[in-house]
Amino acid sequence: MRAVGVVDDLLRAREAYERREWVAAYEALSGLGDASRDAAALDGDDFARLATAAYLTGRKDDCVQALQRAYQIHLDGGDALAAVRCGFWLALVLSTTGEPAVAGGWVARAQRLLDDIPGDVVERGYMLIHLMYRHIFAGEYAPAHRCAVEITEYGRRFGDPDLVAMGICSQGRLAMYDGRVSEGLVLLDEAMACLATGAVSPIFAGNVYCTMIEGCQEVSDFGRAA
Numbered sequence: 001m002r003a004v005g006v007v008d009d010l011l012r013a014r015e016a017y018e019r020r021e022w023v024a025a026y027e028a029l030s031g032l033g034d035a036s037r038d039a040a041a042l043d044g045d046d047f048a049r050l051a052t053a054a055y056l057t058g059r060k061d062d063c064v065q066a067l068q069r070a071y072q073i074h075l076d077g078g079d080a081l082a083a084v085r086c087g088f089w090l091a092l093v094l095s096t097t098g099e100p101a102v103a104g105g106w107v108a109r110a111q112r113l114l115d116d117i118p119g120d121v122v123e124r125g126y127m128l129i130h131l132m133y134r135h136i137f138a139g140e141y142a143p144a145h146r147c148a149v150e151i152t153e154y155g156r157r158f159g160d161p162d163l164v165a166m167g168i169c170s171q172g173r174l175a176m177y178d179g180r181v182s183e184g185l186v187l188l189d190e191a192m193a194c195l196a197t198g199a200v201s202p203i204f205a206g207n208v209y210c211t212m213i214e215g216c217q218e219v220s221d222f223g224r225a226a
Helices: 002-018 022-032 044-056 060-076 080-095 098-117 123-137 139-159 163-178 181-195 202-218
Strands: none
Touching: 002 022, 002 044, 022 044, 022 181, 044 060, 044 080, 044 202, 060 080, 080 098, 080 123, 098 123, 123 139, 123 163, 163 181, 163 202, 181 202
């Protein structure tokens, strides 16, 4: 009977996640992911869901721990691309919460996995985001712009709305850095339009919103920001 109960709990947790009820999803998944209880009930994708719910409810440490577990489960199961995705998210979360050195380690780890995978896969577009940020932080805006264009192309080629929105948004900010303010604002508007369909995942949507608002503040376009 207990096994049936665990399955029912897991289905309810996944349903809460799909409804974007982040607190309910976090509580349900974290309970099932408790190592002292039913950790075996969760697969790698479930731990990734737990990580997202944890991040969106302000639980950064829980997010990192869940992503690490998801990474290892995928790696042990032979799904290197899923492990790369987890490495990407670990690096993103850590780099934006004050741990750039650890983030860099996860970028290197994920990139090494990706280098061993043949063919053109959408994960290469995701890893380009970290390369783009590296160029931006170094003030290397021309190569950063090339990365942004390539990220957008990966998104369109693979039908990935997260990459499309992120790539267009980044092109907009980089155009503004280059003095092409009007062009940059049009691109930011296009990135925001990508969010209107609801297809962009919550964390990427938040990044696009923040980038747009920062860009508008830099040029005092408060009407557009509002």
